[in-house]
Amino acid sequence: MHEMSLAHGMMQQVLALLREHGAERVTDVTVLLGPFSGVVAESFAFGFEVLKKSETCFQDATLHLELPDPHYRCLECGVETSLPLTRSATFLDPDCETSTSSRCPVCASTRLSPLGGAELILQQVRME
Amino acid sequence: MCDSCGCQQDPVPINKEKVVDVHEQLLAANNEQASANRRHIEKMGAVALNLISSPGSGKTSLLEQTIERLKGRLSIGVIEGDLETERDAERIRKKGVPAVQLTTGGGCHLDAPMVHGGLHVLEHMAKGKKFDLIFIENVGNLVCPAAFDLGEHRRVVLLSVPEGSDKPEKYPATFRSADLVLVTKTDLLPYFDFNLEEATSAVKLLKPDLPVLPLAAEKGEGMDAWIDYLLALLPR
Numbered sequence: 615m616h617e618m619s620l621a622h623g624m625m626q627q628v629l630a631l632l633r634e635h636g637a638e639r640v641t642d643v644t645v646l647l648g649p650f651s652g653v654v655a656e657s658f659a660f661g662f663e664v665l666k667k668s669e670t671c672f673q674d675a676t677l678h679l680e681l682p683d684p685h686y687r688c689l690e691c692g693v694e695t696s697l698p699l700t701r702s703a704t705f706l707d708p709d710c711e712t713s714t715s716s717r718c719p720v721c722a723s724t725r726l727s728p729l730g731g732a733e734l735i736l737q738q739v740r741m742e
Numbered sequence: 743m744c745d746s747c748g749c750q751q752d753p754v755p756i757n758k759e760k761v762v763d764v765h766e767q768l769l770a771a772n773n774e775q776a777s778a779n780r781r782h783i784e785k786m787g788a789v790a791l792n793l794i795s796s797p798g799s800g801k802t803s804l805l806e807q808t809i810e811r812l813k814g815r816l817s818i819g820v821i822e823g824d825l826e827t828e829r830d831a832e833r834i835r836k837k838g839v840p841a842v843q844l845t846t847g848g849g850c851h852l853d854a855p856m857v858h859g860g861l862h863v864l865e866h867m868a869k870g871k872k873f874d875l876i877f878i879e880n881v882g883n884l885v886c887p888a889a890f891d892l893g894e895h896r897r898v899v900l901l902s903v904p905e906g907s908d909k910p911e912k913y914p915a916t917f918r919s920a921d922l923v924l925v926t927k928t929d930l931l932p933y934f935d936f937n938l939e940e941a942t943s944a945v946k947l948l949k950p951d952l953p954v955l956p957l958a959a960e961k962g963e964g965m966d967a968w969i970d971y972l973l974a975l976l977p978r
């Protein structure tokens with residue numbers, strides 16, 4: 615994907631907030647990457663680390679990534695469930711995402727339809 | 743310990759820290775423009791489809807054959823996205839349909855602001871005439887376009903037989919974001935190691951209610967189901 619440009623866009627949003635609040639530097643940024651967003655967490659974090667070097671107010675900023683488990687609705691019995699995704703350093707390996715071969719905890723059906731999960735959200739900024 | 747004089751007193755903390763809860767989409771600017779595009783498209787009288795696939799999966803050929811079947815019945819407009827060149831838009835114009843070429847100059851996807859520009863050009867070309875269907879052919883890429891809402895009503899992902907049936911597994915985010923999957927160039931099934939059932943179940947594993955239609959646009963196979971799908975999108 616374009617994790618680098620996503621990280622760049624996120625930093626622009628943070629800079630605007632910094633100006634808005636009259637703060638000078640960013641200490642912490644929390645970003646939520648939905649499990650179905652297609653964004654590779656490692657690449658996003660890498661993009662942030664590279665780009666922050668060229669922005670003085672980001673020098674000491676720490677990026678926190680929230681990686682929530684995916685939610686599904688079972689098309690057989692209607693139950694809504696959240697199942698863990700095996701996210702790891704091998705997230706770049708596309709097979710690891712589908713390898714969960716998820717089943718409904720109630721009726722064991724594999725007909726699980728994803729609920730949301732594509733979101734990319736700037737959650738919180740700490741600044742001073 | 744105090745840094746200035748070395749005394750044992752802790753420095754008085756000057757707490758300037760601010761915590762701002764934002765909860766804003768990273769792609770907020772794109773998403774807002776996409777919503778505006780959707781309203782714009784509806785004002786033009788149309789339903790819009792965003793076609794996503796690898797390069798060469800048959801998007802332009804599908805559009806040519808679709809226009810062939812619907813011209814005279816429906817008013818169609820096309821926005822073509824490509825890295826360079828007007829070639830695809832020219833192929834569409836040859837079919838007698840207004841087509842706008844957006845060139846990204848190397849950019850790997852279309853975004854909502856680009857499509858917004860395209861909609862205005864399309865409107866200008868149609869001289870106030872209403873549209874029924876607007877097709878947006880995205881830049882050939884199975885990864886990046888997935889994250890960008892363009893203001894479409896339906897997202898169609900194409901997978902051609904020569905690409906192999908494991909594509910849905912390899913690009914799950916893109917297939918999950920689709921409203922319809924088209925398996926294209928099915929006339930080539932006898933010559934490739936492509937298992938239609940396997941591809942369909944790979945798609946269903948990602949999103950069980952995602953419809954899959956097989957077709958070969960250039961041979962006219964499976965086109966009726968696709969045309970029916972399009973007609974069902976129109977307000978009656």
Ligand SMILES: Nc1nc2c(ncn2[C@@H]2O[C@H](COP(=O)(O)OP(=O)(O)O)[C@@H](O)[C@H]2O)c(=O)[nH]1
Pocket residue numbers: 795796797798799800801802803804882926927928929930957958959960961
């Ligand atoms: N065998 C076969 N070839 C096709 C079919 N549809 C398109 N093609 C060929 O696939 C190539 C790429 O098609 P094109 O529509 O330009 O792909 P795009 O890059 O997705 O727009 C062209 O050489 C087409 O002739 C089909 O139904 N069957």
Ligand SMILES: [Mg+2]
Pocket residue numbers: 801802803830879
């Ligand atoms: Mg094309």
Ligand SMILES: [Zn+2]
Pocket residue numbers: 688689690691692693718719720721722723
């Ligand atoms: Zn169930």
